[in-house]
């Protein structure tokens with residue numbers, strides 16, 4: 001199983017990066033292969049709501065805003081499973097995660113059951129390194145995204161500074177279990 005691990009913090013050594021490292025460890029421990037995406041190192045801008053609200057995302061299921069999105073969208077479609085890890089900003093996904101998921105949703109939700117993510121398992125992780133507040137609202141929108149693109153929620157995992165030690169273990173085990181089930 002090829003798992004795409006996408007994480008969306010500007011910090012290479014923060015809580016989000018630690019969660020990503022744990023997820024990668026879990027996938028590899030189960031014999032899966034990993035492609036890691038540091039989203040903030042790419043140029044994936046926000047949806048432009050082209051034309052009168054719908055652009056080619058609706059007609060051809062491809063985004064017409066040319067940047068790093070097109071290659072990443074193709075990578076997402078080729079993966080067998082996704083692990084999405086975002087820092088919690090204001091109780092929501094980071095801006096980079098929101099930009100990516102918005103654009104993928106427009107392209108894939110409009111395919112209905114033909115979505116390239118249909119039935120693929122997804123683990124979503126919300127890393128709240130400040131007050132610890134806002135993981136649930138963040139995961140709520142991640143869950144809604146998973147449903148819109150017709151993927152399958154494998155797990156939704158909140159993490160904060162206090163739960164970090166045991167949640168890293170949980171993330172590793174969730175990734176391992178997801179790969180093991182689908183092997």
Ligand SMILES: Cc1cc2nc3c(=O)[nH]c(=O)nc-3n(C[C@H](O)[C@H](O)[C@H](O)COP(=O)(O)O)c2cc1C
Nearest residue numbers: 009014015016087089090091128129130131132133
């Ligand atoms: C704009 C912004 C908003 C934030 N909002 C929240 C929040 O709602 N709840 C929280 O616990 N932490 C919040 N934080 C703290 C981040 O969740 C914290 O920096 C987290 O550890 C990010 O992951 P990182 O360590 O990988 O950067 C916020 C940080 C920023 C920059």
